[in-house]
Amino acid sequence: MLEMLSPFFHLLLFPGGxxxxxxxxxxxxxxxxxxxxxxxxxxxxxxxxxxxxxKLWHKDSSVPETAQSRVFAWAxxxxxxxxxxxxxxxxxxxxxxxxxxxxxxxxxxxLLAVPAVALMIGGAASGSPFGAIGFSREMSMMLAYExxxxxxxxxxxxxxxxxxxxxxxxxxxxxxxxxxxxxxLLFDPVMWPAVVTFLFVIxxxxxxxxxxxxxxxxxxxxxxxxxxxxxELGLFQIMSALKMVVVLxxxxxxxxxxxxxxLLLSLAWFIFKCLVLMxxxxxxxxxATGRLRIDQAFSFYFKWPEALGVASLILVLTTRNFx
Amino acid sequence: MSSYTIPVGPLHVALExxxxxxxxxxxxxxxxxxxxxxxxxxxxxxxxMTRNFYQNITLTERLCSLCSNSHPSTYCMALENxxxxxxPERAEYLRVIADEIKRVASNxxxxxxxxxxxxxxxxxxxxxxxxxxxxxxxxxxxxxxMDLAANCIGGVKYDLDEERSKYLWQQMERMKKxxxxxxxxxxxxxxxxxxxxxxxxxxxxDALRFAVVGPVARGSGIDYDVRQKSPYAAxxxxxxxxxxxxxxxxxxxxxxxxxxxQQAVRLIQQCVTDMPAGPTCIDTPPExxxxxxxxxxxxPRGELIYYLRTDGSDIPERLKWRVPSYMNWxxxxxxxxxxxxxxxxxxxxxxxxCISCTER
Numbered sequence: 001m002l003e004m005l006s007p008f009f010h011l012l013l014f015p016g017g018x019x020x021x022x023x024x025x026x027x028x029x030x031x032x033x034x035x036x037x038x039x040x041x042x043x044x045x046x047x048x049x050x051x052x053x054x055k056l057w058h059k060d061s062s063v064p065e066t067a068q069s070r071v072f073a074w075a076x077x078x079x080x081x082x083x084x085x086x087x088x089x090x091x092x093x094x095x096x097x098x099x100x101x102x103x104x105x106x107x108x109x110x111l112l113a114v115p116a117v118a119l120m121i122g123g124a125a126s127g128s129p130f131g132a133i134g135f136s137r138e139m140s141m142m143l144a145y146e147x148x149x150x151x152x153x154x155x156x157x158x159x160x161x162x163x164x165x166x167x168x169x170x171x172x173x174x175x176x177x178x179x180x181x182x183x184x185l186l187f188d189p190v191m192w193p194a195v196v197t198f199l200f201v202i203x204x205x206x207x208x209x210x211x212x213x214x215x216x217x218x219x220x221x222x223x224x225x226x227x228x229x230x231x232e233l234g235l236f237q238i239m240s241a242l243k244m245v246v247v248l249x250x251x252x253x254x255x256x257x258x259x260x261x262x263l264l265l266s267l268a269w270f271i272f273k274c275l276v277l278m279x280x281x282x283x284x285x286x287x288a289t290g291r292l293r294i295d296q297a298f299s300f301y302f303k304w305p306e307a308l309g310v311a312s313l314i315l316v317l318t319t320r321n322f323x
Numbered sequence: 324m325s326s327y328t329i330p331v332g333p334l335h336v337a338l339e340x341x342x343x344x345x346x347x348x349x350x351x352x353x354x355x356x357x358x359x360x361x362x363x364x365x366x367x368x369x370x371x372m373t374r375n376f377y378q379n380i381t382l383t384e385r386l387c388s389l390c391s392n393s394h395p396s397t398y399c400m401a402l403e404n405x406x407x408x409x410x411p412e413r414a415e416y417l418r419v420i421a422d423e424i425k426r427v428a429s430n431x432x433x434x435x436x437x438x439x440x441x442x443x444x445x446x447x448x449x450x451x452x453x454x455x456x457x458x459x460x461x462x463x464x465x466x467x468x469m470d471l472a473a474n475c476i477g478g479v480k481y482d483l484d485e486e487r488s489k490y491l492w493q494q495m496e497r498m499k500k501x502x503x504x505x506x507x508x509x510x511x512x513x514x515x516x517x518x519x520x521x522x523x524x525x526x527x528x529d530a531l532r533f534a535v536v537g538p539v540a541r542g543s544g545i546d547y548d549v550r551q552k553s554p555y556a557a558x559x560x561x562x563x564x565x566x567x568x569x570x571x572x573x574x575x576x577x578x579x580x581x582x583x584x585q586q587a588v589r590l591i592q593q594c595v596t597d598m599p600a601g602p603t604c605i606d607t608p609p610e611x612x613x614x615x616x617x618x619x620x621x622x623p624r625g626e627l628i629y630y631l632r633t634d635g636s637d638i639p640e641r642l643k644w645r646v647p648s649y650m651n652w653x654x655x656x657x658x659x660x661x662x663x664x665x666x667x668x669x670x671x672x673x674x675x676x677c678i679s680c681t682e683r
Contacts, residue, residue, distance in 0.1 A: 038445065039444065039445050039448040039449075040448065040452065041448065129327060129328070129329040129330075130329065132327075133329070133351075133664060136350075136351075209442045209443075209444075210442065210514065212442065213665075216442065216665065217442075218439060218440045218441075218442065218668055219440075219664070219665045219667070219668060220664070220665075221335070287444075287445045288445065289442075289443065289514050290438070290441040290442050290443030290446065290512075290514035290515060290517075290518060291441055291442030291443070291514075291518070292514070292517060292518070293517075293518065293663060293665050293666075294351065294665065295351075295663075296517060
């Protein structure tokens with residue numbers, strides 16, 4: 001009986017669902033506070049993202065007359081569902097290991113594209129020209145960063161797979177187990193190009209400056225989000241909070257999933273690692289840069305992260321230990 | 324590829340004031356532009372013809388926030404030209420100080436907004452924090468952060484005692500360091516340069532054709548500054564250089580503004596040292612005869628012209644002004660077409676449009 005309920009528990013409460021949402025909103029709160037401090041502002045309190053979400057939940061939402069209302073209303077639900085499922089797949093070292101029945105790294109890779117697709121559908125269905133521009137920009141960004149992301153994931157899969165006697169392993173549990181036994185990949189120089197590639201992908205994947213181009217507020221008025229209000233907008237915020245946890249949690253899983261032991265301590269350690277990763281790859285980056293144009297961002301991704309990803313793959317393949 | 328229309332404005336997060344652009348775009352490229360004005364018409368010119376000369380000083384100060392000193396000072400100059408009043412020398416220096424303080428604050432404001440538009444909010448905060456020094460100066464010397472209420476017919480309404488002169492000098496020394504740092508930032512930071520270099524180019528020929536004024540003209544290599552071509556107040560006795568750049572793009576205009584702010588700080592310091600003692604205003608109320616007069620000055624955005632016609636009463640028969648943005652905004656057509664949609668707000672901001680004084 002309990003075993004039948006456990007997928008629901010994992011999806012709705014822990015580690016997906018409520019826990020992931022609270023975690024994501026907390027991360028966003030810290031991000032805003034640290035960014036404010038870096039700009040010598042006071043900044044909002046840590047719980048501001050929670051308050052914002054509750055406020056949106058109590059507001060009416062309006063649908064523009066020119067929108068395709070059904071698609072418009074469903075797009076954020078698709079995004080949230082995708083991310084909730086993805087949160088289910090993120091292992092927490094020493095606390096939670098996703099069952100292989102839920103999916104593996106490849107499923108996660110596909111799920112990671114869902115938020116961008118949801119934004120694209122929502123923007124296109126909103127009937128606003130800014131939504132349409134956001135659509136095309138989101139599409140270009142996806143083309144730009146999916147390549148390096150895939151290469152970084154593949155490097156880790158190959159590294160772990162080759163070391164354990166197979167070809168490439170896409171099992172998240174296996175990747176965590178390997179690192180717990182042999183030390184985190186973060187400290188292996190062979191994996192450093194993959195780490196850097198993944199760090200490059202984070203800002204674009206999470207849509208923050210300098211790569212918040214599809215939702216550029218001062219250029220196209222937040223593009224796809226422009227026409228959203230009330231609960232639907234709140235759903236997009238939930239989606240982006242969940243995505244924060246998923247992307248950062250994936251980074252932690254791939255490169256440093258080791259845990260100190262003890263349930264609460266391991267959990268706190270996981271959140272701490274996510275925080276450090278976020279401050280380094282989101283907060284500091286967005287405070288120190290300005291937004292790029294779409295063509296500049298596109299050519300940037302096709303130059304540096306792409307090259308690094310390929311280099312990382314070659315490095316992993318050439319340094320494997322021949323039996 | 325078929326083109327589509329996007330509305331920019333009249334309320335747009337990146338435009339500080341209401342202005343409506345109907346932009347024809349193909350993909351990410353702007354191919355056509357239609358500018359519609361008239362969203363903040365308040366009938367101030369008509370109002371000016373119902374108020375007396377003194378009330379109009381207060382009225383013209385409220386036309387616009389960022390150049391709020393240029394309007395009353397030019398209006399007073401027109402009145403003084405008409406009545407052949409020679410204002411005391413000390414007042415001339417004090418007018419320069421008020422004008423230049425506003426110029427520094429206005430130029431920094433525009434450059435800060437540039438940072439915000441390119442998504443570089445740390446830069447925005449940094450420049451605004453520096454601008455806050457000027458706001459403090461205004462509040463300390465004039466008692467207000469925006470409207471200085473410095474001018475009156477025949478002179479100025481404030482004076483600088485020893486203590487305030489010293490304070491002003493010290494604050495300007497502080498500004499110098501910050502302004503040098505900010506200028507270096509705009510010249511060197513790769514994110515600023517990636518977004519602004521070669522964007523919104525206005526060639527010198529086009530600049531002459533559209534007769535643009537102020538930093539927009541000087542950014543396109545036109546060496547025109549009212550302060551030098553027809554000096555007013557104390558500018559003929561002060562040492563400053565007109566700043567020009569030849570690129571004609573958004574970055575050049577920002578650089579011109581920042582260098583002008585640096586020059587303005589020097590001008591204020593010169594005024595504080597060179598200012599002679601004496602009265603700050605004529606001591607008898609002036610008689611304004613019937614007639615016509617024109618006065619012009621260099622506002623932060625460019626050449627500002629006031630035209631005044633009187634009939635011998637204490638109410639102007641006609642008061643009209645031509646503001647710099649009126650000359651500059653038509654040139655947007657030349658700057659925007661051929662650029663990217665992502666740069667629209669950036670280019671519009673680069674002419675520093677002041678809609679509230681253009682549409683009054």
